[in-house]
Amino acid sequence: MGSLIPEETIRQILDRVDIVDVISSWVPLKQTGRNFKAPCPFHHEKTPSFVVNPDKQIFHCFGCGVGGNVISFVMQQEQISFPEALRLLADRCGVAIPQAYTAGSSKEKLRDQAIYVCGLAAQFYHGQLVSSREESAREARTYLKARGIDLEQVRKFQLGFAPDRWDVLLEFLRTKDVTLGQMEAAGLIIPRQNKSGYYDRFRNRIVFPIFDKRGRCIAFGARSLDKESSAKYINSPETLLYTKGHHLYGLNWARETISKEDLAVVVEGYVDFITPFSAGIQNVVASLGTALTVEQVRLLNRHTTNVLLLYDSDVAGEQAMMRSLDMLVEEGMNVRVVTLSDGDDPDSFLRKYSPAAFRERLSRAETLFDFKLRVLRLRHDSVSIEGRARISAQMLETVSKFKNAVVQAEYLRQLAVALHLSEEALRFEMNKMAAGPSRPGKEAQPPKSVTAAVPVRPVERDMLRLLLNEQSFIPLTKEVLSVADFHNESVRAVIAKVFELYDKRQEVRVPDLLCCFEDQKILQMISNLIADEQFMTGDTHRFHKDCLHRIRQDRLKMIRQDILRQMRQADQTGDAQKLDELMQEFNRIIKH
Numbered sequence: 001m002g003s004l005i006p007e008e009t010i011r012q013i014l015d016r017v018d019i020v021d022v023i024s025s026w027v028p029l030k031q032t033g034r035n036f037k038a039p040c041p042f043h044h045e046k047t048p049s050f051v052v053n054p055d056k057q058i059f060h061c062f063g064c065g066v067g068g069n070v071i072s073f074v075m076q077q078e079q080i081s082f083p084e085a086l087r088l089l090a091d092r093c094g095v096a097i098p099q100a101y102t103a104g105s106s107k108e109k110l111r112d113q114a115i116y117v118c119g120l121a122a123q124f125y126h127g128q129l130v131s132s133r134e135e136s137a138r139e140a141r142t143y144l145k146a147r148g149i150d151l152e153q154v155r156k157f158q159l160g161f162a163p164d165r166w167d168v169l170l171e172f173l174r175t176k177d178v179t180l181g182q183m184e185a186a187g188l189i190i191p192r193q194n195k196s197g198y199y200d201r202f203r204n205r206i207v208f209p210i211f212d213k214r215g216r217c218i219a220f221g222a223r224s225l226d227k228e229s230s231a232k233y234i235n236s237p238e239t240l241l242y243t244k245g246h247h248l249y250g251l252n253w254a255r256e257t258i259s260k261e262d263l264a265v266v267v268e269g270y271v272d273f274i275t276p277f278s279a280g281i282q283n284v285v286a287s288l289g290t291a292l293t294v295e296q297v298r299l300l301n302r303h304t305t306n307v308l309l310l311y312d313s314d315v316a317g318e319q320a321m322m323r324s325l326d327m328l329v330e331e332g333m334n335v336r337v338v339t340l341s342d343g344d345d346p347d348s349f350l351r352k353y354s355p356a357a358f359r360e361r362l363s364r365a366e367t368l369f370d371f372k373l374r375v376l377r378l379r380h381d382s383v384s385i386e387g388r389a390r391i392s393a394q395m396l397e398t399v400s401k402f403k404n405a406v407v408q409a410e411y412l413r414q415l416a417v418a419l420h421l422s423e424e425a426l427r428f429e430m431n432k433m434a435a436g437p438s439r440p441g442k443e444a445q446p447p448k449s450v451t452a453a454v455p456v457r458p459v460e461r462d463m464l465r466l467l468l469n470e471q472s473f474i475p476l477t478k479e480v481l482s483v484a485d486f487h488n489e490s491v492r493a494v495i496a497k498v499f500e501l502y503d504k505r506q507e508v509r510v511p512d513l514l515c516c517f518e519d520q521k522i523l524q525m526i527s528n529l530i531a532d533e534q535f536m537t538g539d540t541h542r543f544h545k546d547c548l549h550r551i552r553q554d555r556l557k558m559i560r561q562d563i564l565r566q567m568r569q570a571d572q573t574g575d576a577q578k579l580d581e582l583m584q585e586f587n588r589i590i591k592h
């Protein structure tokens with residue numbers, strides 16, 4: 001997995017730690033039969049579907065599908081890399097990772113450095129805002145005061161100020177022995193055009209540090225105090241730590257309340273977050289300008305499936321919401337939309353009205369169906385048949401994304417009523433959409449990974465599960481079947497690895513095997529197979545023989561069908577000799 005830590009050490013760690021023990025530090029596990037259960041820490045749920053199997057040392061969630069061994073759990077729970085997770089576990093069980101490896105990969109070293117440098121910069125900017133006597137710093141304080149942000153909030157959210165000079169942060173960091181390369185990697189300085197030296201990225205700006213969920217500063221947003229400035233807000237560039245659209249501002253402070261209230265209010269900007277949060281509405285996060293991304297929704301999904309979108313009531317805000325809606329539905333989120341009165345954003349609204357009035361607005365949120373329909377009706381003519389067709393086409397795009405057929409049917413009914421269209425016609429149009437868009441001028445292309453799309457046949461699942469549970473089945477399986485006899489690509493990859501390990505005379509153990517794969521699909525498939533309790537009772541030997549037989553029969557059937565197809569072809573072209581050969585081959589095969 002690209003780690004420098006020796007395989008032997010990894011195996012030692014896996015031997016010493018117990019998955020139940022480790023996961024218990026984060027999740028309250030309850031024993032049920034052989035397994036342990038809990039509400040899943042990776043998606044929001046009320047009925048536990050997160051299972052830990054101590055025999056095979058794996059975990060799996062039957063709700064969201066995550067799964068793997070103890071290392072993958074720590075990686076996902078703490079959002080850290082493979083070597084980082086290994087080190088955490090090594091500390092726990094007292095395995096020494098040789099000195100040469102303890103620093104992890106060079107990429108991690110760079111990440112750690114960047115976090116350290118961002119932290120220093122945040123402290124510096126904060127100090128400037130709170131205590132600098134410079135005129136520009138005083139202006140910054142005046143500006144914040146005018147926006148209703150007081151010292152307490154400045155402290156809580158670690159707000160800062162970047163002075164109106166070219167290299168003040170750079171010089172400060174130099175005194176802390178930070179190199180120019182490290183400053184640039186953290187996104188804090190920019191090389192000069194003529195390549196001689198660097199200058200500070202943020203100047204004469206209020207600085208908002210962006211924290212990861214563990215509360216470490218990873219990037220900055222900065223608002224200009226210069227009225228002439230072309231960019232009101234600028235952000236850190238993409239760095240090792242920060243990818244645009246992969247974080248939610250404020251999640252580090254809000255996540256507990258979001259889980260508790262089972263609802264997240266998503267706003268646009270920093271101040272839209274700070275004002276409601278300070279007014280006691282603490283289940284709020286900011287998407288930072290852009291429309292919500294899938295990554296952001298998945299961050300939320302760990303805490304709740306209920307989302308309230310509260311964007312600025314201007315065209316840009318409305319468009320950002322419209323763009324997010326379908327994706328939110330696809331990700332299985334319950335979405336509602338709040339629109340404030342003309343021109344208001346959460347910040348300005350709360351300055352005019354009370355938090356109670358704000359909450360009241362939240363409680364009157366529209367369903368996304370109503371919201372989208374209302375916006376589309378304003379945009380298109382909802383009287384003419386053309387206008388209504390246009391509206392219905394866009395509405396159906398959203399409706400088609402609902403996985404629940406009952407919900408879908410209800411929305412179709414509502415749409416038919418609202419647009420005076422027939423329900424059957426709408427359903428017909430929607431089904432056409434599901435069948436795939438017909439792009440003019442382009443041949444229908446098969447999906448890119450045809451092999452990956454092959455569903456796992458039950459018999460392949462059963463066989464794989466048998467091999468993972470009982471190594472003694474491997475030799476006979478290998479004798480009778482080849483990897484190619486398995487149709488699903490993921491199953492093939494695992495079977496190939498199992499055979500390979502067996503050939504090397506290595507023990508095939510599930511936790512070790514899981515370390516061989518990075519593909520989440522494969523990890524999930526393996527953990528799913530193992531965690532399923534409805535299995536492995538009765539005569540497994542007979543069951544194994546039966547699976548072998550079925551897979552072999554399937555192979556022969558495919559060969560037979562292929563020969564028959566060739567025979568038809570030969571017959572059509574009148575190739576008698578070929579036909580005869582094929583016939584003989586066919587007869588030979590059906591004897592099996």
Ligand SMILES: [Zn+2]
Nearest residue numbers: 040043061064
């Ligand atoms: Zn889950």
